Amino acid sequence: MTPRFRAYSADADTVAQRLLGQRLVRVINGRRLAGPIVEVEAYLGARDKAAHTFGGRRTARNASMYLGGGHAYIYFTYGMHHCLNVVCGKPGDGVAVLLRAVEPTEGLELMFRRRVAAREVRDLCSGPGKLTQALGIDKARYGHPLSRKPLWIYEDGTLPGKLVKTTRVGISQAKKQLYRYLDSSSDHISKPPDGN
DNA sequence: CCCGTGATTTAT
DNA sequence: TAAATCACGGGG
Numbered sequence: 623m624t625p626r627f628r629a630y631s632a633d634a635d636t637v638a639q640r641l642l643g644q645r646l647v648r649v650i651n652g653r654r655l656a657g658p659i660v661e662v663e664a665y666l667g668a669r670d671k672a673a674h675t676f677g678g679r680r681t682a683r684n685a686s687m688y689l690g691g692g693h694a695y696i697y698f699t700y701g702m703h704h705c706l707n708v709v710c711g712k713p714g715d716g717v718a719v720l721l722r723a724v725e726p727t728e729g730l731e732l733m734f735r736r737r738v739a740a741r742e743v744r745d746l747c748s749g750p751g752k753l754t755q756a757l758g759i760d761k762a763r764y765g766h767p768l769s770r771k772p773l774w775i776y777e778d779g780t781l782p783g784k785l786v787k788t789t790r791v792g793i794s795q796a797k798k799q800l801y802r803y804l805d806s807s808s809d810h811i812s813k814p815p816d817g818n
Numbered sequence: 819c820c821c822g823t824g825a826t827t828t829a830t
Numbered sequence: 831t832a833a834a835t836c837a838c839g840g841g842g
Contacts, residue, residue: 663837672837683826701823703838720837739840751838792837812838 630691630710630768634664634717637691637710638803641775642782646724648757649772655729655757657747658780661722661804661811663790665707667715671795675716686765687716694766694773696759703751704760708768708775722750722791722802724757725810733757749812783807788815 630637647656665673674684674697687695690713696706707718724747726733733746733756740746740756747753754760759773768775784806789797791813804811 665837674837679827681827697837698825699836700838701825701836703823705837707837722837749839755839790837794836 628691630708631712632691632710634666634710634719635801637708638662638664638719638801639785641708641719641721642785642803642805643780644775645778645780646721646753646757647774647776648729648759650732650758653729653732655726655732657724657727658778659721659723659775660725660782660808661802663720663722663803664801665718665720666801667711667717670799672790672793672799673716673718676795678716684716687718688714689765690715692768694763694768696754696761696764698761700751704754705750706754706759706763720750721753723748723804723808723810723812724753725808726756744809746810748810752812786815 641659641662643658645658667673667675668678675687689709691710693709695709695718698704707720709718711717726746737746737756746756763773782805786804786806787800788802790802
């Protein structure tokens with residue numbers, strides 16, 4: 623187990639905060655598409671009503687959420703969108719962090735090609751379905767270890783600007799829990815934090 | 819605001 | 831087998 627991998631064996635809430643500022647990299651045909659992660663959500667497993675593993679459920683869809691820290695959990699939803707999660711914890715825990723937004727810094731031209739509806743840079747990766755479309759991520763990477771090609775995450779020294787903790791987006795359960803983390807100084811957030 | 823779109827899950 | 835749900839995005 624690489625040091626990089628060990629970093630994901632903490633709980634989802636801890637890993638979520640650490641992921642802010644880390645660089646998500648995708649290589650397609652030898653070309654690099656990348657940028658720092660600026661928004662994430664923690665899903666805490668069996669005790670979290672909003673998690674796909676709530677109550678310890680095991681289904682074909684959520685199988686990779688149980689693989690342990692550092693793997694990709696990818697699911698397809700609303701008939702058209704893929705969402706990418708970083709599994710954390712130990713094998714069997716069923717905990718993960720949803721990647722919700724990235725600030726595009728490399729390969730913007732290729733991202734625009736995939737993101738037909740995007741008019742400006744801020745439209746490229748400012749949402750969980752947007753970033754998977756921009757980076758060409760789908761279930762072909764289901765269970766992929768996020769420590770190597772063609773899709774990985776590493777610490778490149780970028781520091782998150784202003785860390786804000788707020789509510790998760792688009793869920794119908796556990797709506798008040800503050801498990802979404804974002805860098806409020808970024809222009810690439812999917813949705814502003816709640817007022818409160 | 820509303821709607822597409824289809825896999826997955828849950829209810830019967 | 832049928833119905834409901836859905837960690838969303840785009841267009842008005």
